[in-house]
Amino acid sequence: MGSLSRIGARTLALACAAGILSTGSAAVAVAAPSTTAEIIIIDGYTQTVKESSGTAVLCPTNQVLLGRSHSGDENGSTTYYCGLILIDGQQVRVGAPTWSASQRESNSFFAAPGDHVLVGRQHSGDENGSTRYATATMSAWGRTVELTSYRWSPSQKESSSYSKAGDYEVMVGRQHTGDENGQTQYQYARIVD
Template identity: 70%
Template sequence: MLLRQIRPIRPIRAVLTGTILTLALAGLSPANPAHAAEIIIINGYSETVRESTGNPVVCPHNQVLVGRAHSGDENGSTTYYCGMILIDGQVATVSGPSWSEPQRESNSFFTAQGNQVLVGRAHSGDENGPTRYATASMSAGGRAIELTSYRWSPGQRESNSYSKAGDYEVMVGRSHSGDENGQTHYQYARIAG
């Protein structure tokens, strides 16, 4: 009988971020292990609504907005995508929502303050109706989670729009101009590790 020595295989860990599944070899240490945290964003709750009714959409407990899609005019369908953040295996705590003052949708521009994220939105009527945003702060292990690398998405026609955060990102802002044929932009920020 021929015996071969088998080298142990390094375990593989699956990291789910947004809709991308990345496989990383366990045991590889980052360049600066004292400051690097493992960040995982798991797709969570999603809801499709007719926004013009004015009913707010808010992510469930300990989830934040990571994307949004809209089809048609003010009576069309809008889908909100939420995600749960894990830092070093611990679910990030998300504070209760704080709502912004309403602004006219056809000329709206909103960004969350400081290290806050979007957790909800409410809109009523057509492009002349009011829009409000719900923001929250995040923490893990008793420390506030910081955001970095803020960026705006390219503009897209609201009536056929879809935008989702990139790796390690959350939604922190949105702007819109005009009616359903106008341009919508989303602002995202990266979770600092």
Template identity: 80%
Template sequence: MRQIRTTFAALTGTLFILAIAGVSQATATHAAEIVIIDGYTKTVRESARIPVACPTDQVLLGRAHFGDENGETTYYCGLIVIDGQRVKVGAPSWSDAQRESNSFFAAPQNGVLVGRQHSGDEKGPTRYATASLSAWGRTVELTSYRWTPGQRESSSHSKAGDYEVMVGRQHSGDENGQTGYQYARIAD
């Protein structure tokens, strides 16, 4: 009888260890549920020098512009939710201004765009606001960075794909010049 109890205890211990190993393995391979929700939208006259910044805990998802520097630019912001928790967006940091007609801007690694400001025509200054993302006290990482093909600025529209956020923009020339956008995917 003692031998049966010892064997049962050993078997139970082995099953318990296997069960724990299975839980750890299942946790390690868990794919995060990522949801990006359309949020704040703002339309301004491009040349007006109005800084547009996404509200608290929102990031840029897209931009559209129609016309010349007196035309309208629309900014699309959104919220990111990972496994039911809203991602925190850090305080914005504004870049130095650069001339719009030959501009290139990309957020730092794992940083996202949260705002933009432009003044005047293509010779005028443009600057960008970036921020970091965090959830559960850890940095939210970005992956699969990509640039869109160029499109004519005066009739441009671009929005992030599934699980993506805007991280960069480039433009050359005037309103007839090409604009491209950089997006990155939220890592799961």
């Protein structure tokens, strides 16, 4: 049997990845132009919870956080957007999550350690309640997936916020001040092949 062409291999990898996901998927980014590896990020699992409920949200196995949105006060809804990453057709493996210590939401700042990505978050109560984050490492082809080009999103009002990673990016941090009328920012980093 002959070998698959690069395009055939990519199509097969996308079809396999689509079968893995429990929700509809769409490719977010294809073939990073500045690298030799083909990096594909596919929208995956999405979960919406009541912000104040204390529900711990974790992306499914081998998915990472790509974005978050929130509407209203602490009784409003928060939606988490996870995704799956392929590098040269191989699904990136995401390590076991490690939870951070809790911190007061109204003056919170969290940035994952180097080459770690956010995979979950938990919040209880209002702005005086506690928030914690889950992080993990990523690997492909037997090596750690590295991150570069760390950046913070512009500030936005928490009660009507939406932010999602750009091309070839994953979410690695978040900061918030005040109540639902306070400002929120997200930190993203770019995947290195």
